[in-house]
């Protein structure tokens with residue numbers, strides 16, 4: 233594809249997201265707020281489904297991982313200890329013609345900006361370190377308000393609870409703590425739709441290991457995370473690993489690999505997988521004065537565990553699943569989302585909206601499906617059946633069920649498949665098991 237075509241694909245996805253209720257610009261009626269996005273009725277379902285699949289694979293399907301939901305606001309000492317106050321920075325340069333600010337390491341954006349000045353020579357200021365932590369003020373007395381930070385990564389809430397989790401569960405090393413939640417970064421240039429936002433959600437695993445097992449388990453988690461994306465239908469050829477250069481690694485990382493996705497705006501970071509060594513626990517031990525060592529009963533010794541981290545973006549996953557699923561097939565647009573991720577698991581239509589018998593029967597099927605599938609089911613009785621199919625294809629509904637005059641005679645309905653567009657006649661009593669099959 234040429235870059236023109238690919239750019240068009242992103243624009244189409246932005247338009248579809250707004251039109252159908254996946255993603256809207258944040259605070260839109262006030263002119264927006266750069267780097268913020270609101271998820272509409274379908275977007276919140278897609279995003280929740282991604283989070284649910286993450287939680288299932290990390291927490292419910294494993295014995296060595298437990299969940300946590302830590303506060304967003306933390307004692308500011310946490311961020312000094314974790315190194316974020318000193319080192320959570322991006323290199324910032326400013327255009328001397330128009331004072332617009334950019335990241336010095338985003339060369340393509342710099343070149344694009346230089347071209348926008350149409351032949352004028354652009355001089356840049358020297359790069360300076362720009363801290364990404366977002367500050368807030370907490371307290372009820374104006375002059376005595378405490379400066380706090382909105383968390384720049386969800387990670388630290390887990391590490392400060394390392395001992396709490398150990399003493400309140402029966403976990404032993406190696407074990408992990410999974411968490412999903414919001415993070416905030418004062419990104420210099422938010423952009424590419426939701427790809428780089430200032431408020432976003434992360435889904436992470438912090439896995440505590442014996443230092444000598446770190447490398448082996450690092451490898452294991454890299455493979456597990458890649459398999460997870462593929463198990464949810466991501467195109468294999470559009471995913472790859474990339475190791476960070478030494479000068480590119482975050483201050484806490486001993487080793488860092490990204491899972492990247494081949495997006496319409498190039499290969500981009502999807503998820504970061506890091507060997508954080510004992511950075512976090514040793515820093516928190518030093519700054520809090522608390523003993524954060526682990527006593528290994530089998531080895532009869534105390535040590536600070538190493539941490540293997542898998543850190544994915546929920547918004548990035550939502551965007552890349554949308555991009556990966558988007559297809560144009562003749563006159564229809566179809567989101568070939570894995571049924572587990574699709575906002576609606578099925579849609580139910582009465583063939584004609586003005587025939588009370590058909591509508592009543594369709595309502596019965598719809599209500600039954602809602603209670604057996606325990607997931608959103610769509611109802612549509614507008615326009616003709618062809619248009620209803622197209623409308624459901626565009627939002628990724630895996631099957632459409634039509635109740636027609638024959639249904640009233642023999643309790644059968646038509647099931648139409650989103651991907652093949654094939655239609656089958658099945659007994660009403662078999663409909664839910666056919667849908668459930670797609671969800672397993």
Ligand code: GAP
Nearest residue numbers: 385387427428429432502503504543544545548
């Ligand atoms: N705890 C480690 C950590 O936060 P990171 O590589 O900075 O590592 C992890 O971020 C993931 O969070 C990224 O791979 C991406 O999916 C997501 N992410 C980071 N910054 C983001 C942003 N500004 N907007 C959307 N997602 C972002």
